[in-house]
Amino acid sequence: MTTKRPVNLDIGTIKLPITAIVSILHRVSGVVLFGVVAILLWMLDISLSGPEGFDSIRDCLTSPVAKVILWASLAALAYHLVAGIRHLIMDMGIGESLEGGRLGAKLALVGAVILIILAGVWVW
């Protein structure tokens, strides 16, 4: 694109409604998950390498640092999953109106928060 088109660059004038928040978090969680895949593959590799490896993952997961990393990973996955399902439902033409979009965004946010809390309960 070589031609100069007018673009609004004044971030302060751009509102961030709930639908936009849900959308950007879906993007951020997707990028985070790309890194999480490495952690999951590493855990799969070690846990299948033998009984010692399996136990070493068990032991590792008792450390608070490992618990926080695991919980953050599960949180990204839970959020991306819920917001992704909302995406797929909207792609089927459900809830595409402005009000429907807002309601779906609220439901997705509430659903994700509940799953993230449950994931925390599971990890600790």
Added chain:
Amino acid sequence: MVTNVTSFGRSGLSDWLVQRVSAVVLAAYTIFIVVYLLCNSDLTHAQWLALNQHIAMKMFSLAAVLSVAAHAWIGLWSVLTDYVTVRLMGPKATPLRIVLQLGMITVTLAYVVWAIDILWGI
């Protein structure tokens, strides 16, 4: 129309569909693993190994890792082509984006090879 050569399927419509199909596979896999681990909180190594040695499970895991590859390729392509652009960063954006895309593709392919190595090495 998206005709960028670094997109996954060379077409926006194709990428859109592949991202949806891969999302469904990943959702199914995620839910399966979480439910399995919740139902087997006292999981042993033998049980975990037996599950992952089953050919159906290997196929499911392979489908999941191939889905991650396609899904992340398309997803990160969207992110990079939105932010690492000449409009936002000036002329250095294009070479920078190509480097980032090559890095992303390399990691993606490494994930696939690693997963196959794990699954068919047990």
